[in-house]
Amino acid sequence: MIDVSTLPLLKGKKALVTGIANDQSIAWGCARAFRTFGADLAITHLNEKAKPYVEPLAEEIEASIFMPLNVQIDGQMEVVFDEIAKRWGKLDIMLQDVNELPDHLIVHGAR
Numbered sequence: 427m428i429d430v431s432t433l434p435l436l437k438g439k440k441a442l443v444t445g446i447a448n449d450q451s452i453a454w455g456c457a458r459a460f461r462t463f464g465a466d467l468a469i470t471h472l473n474e475k476a477k478p479y480v481e482p483l484a485e486e487i488e489a490s491i492f493m494p495l496n497v498q499i500d501g502q503m504e505v506v507f508d509e510i511a512k513r514w515g516k517l518d519i520m521l522q523d524v525n526e527l528p529d530h531l532i533v534h535g536a537r
Contacts, residue, residue, distance in 0.1 A: 432486075434463065434464035435461065435462035435463040435464065435524040436460055436463040436464045436465035436518075436519075437463075437465075437512070438464070438466075438516050439460075439464070439465045439466070439518040439519060440465065440468070440510070440514045440516055440517050440519070441457075441460045441465040441466070441467050441468070441518065441519035441520070441521070442462050442467075442468045442470070442506070442510060442514040442519070442521070443456060443460070443467060443468070443469055443470075443516055443519075443520075443521045443522075443523075444469075444470045444520075444521070444522045444523065445470075445478070445522050445523030445524060446469060446470075446480050446482075446483060446484075446523065447472075447476060448477065448480075449483060449498055451522030451523055453465045453522075453524050454483055454522060456521050456523070457469060457483070457487055457488055457489075457521075460507075460519065460521075461487040461488070464518065465489070466490055466500075466514070467484075467487060467488075467490065468484070468489060468491035468492075468493070468506070468509075468510055469484040469487075469489040469491070469492050470493050470494065470495035470506060471484075471492070471493075471494055471495070472494070472495070472496055472499075473494065473496055477494070478536075483500045490513065491506075491509055491510065491513060493505070493509060504530050508529070
């Protein structure tokens with residue numbers, strides 16, 4: 427039987443994964459699977475409070491882009507997509523995990 431995890435099904439594909447809160451996030455599982463199948467990854471973190479939880483995960487899967495992304499902050503989404511365009515010139519996959527963040531990661535009242 428063929429071990430599917432050894433197949434480079436996403437080799438050369440570029441994937442943006444947002445919404446990883448920690449190693450229990452569905453987005454984290456998806457990001458690991460994308461990487462296992464050969465995709466290059468861009469990973470975002472919500473804010474400075476979330477960064478220490480997400481950065482080690484991004485390093486573990488060798489994400490070539492790691493940036494903040496809070497859609498409530500004007501211009502931040504454009505900066506992420508500009509960086510993707512500059513580095514990769516394309517985006518093949520985008521996954522957004524809308525999750526309920528643990529309260530200690532939320533900056534209340536921030537915009």
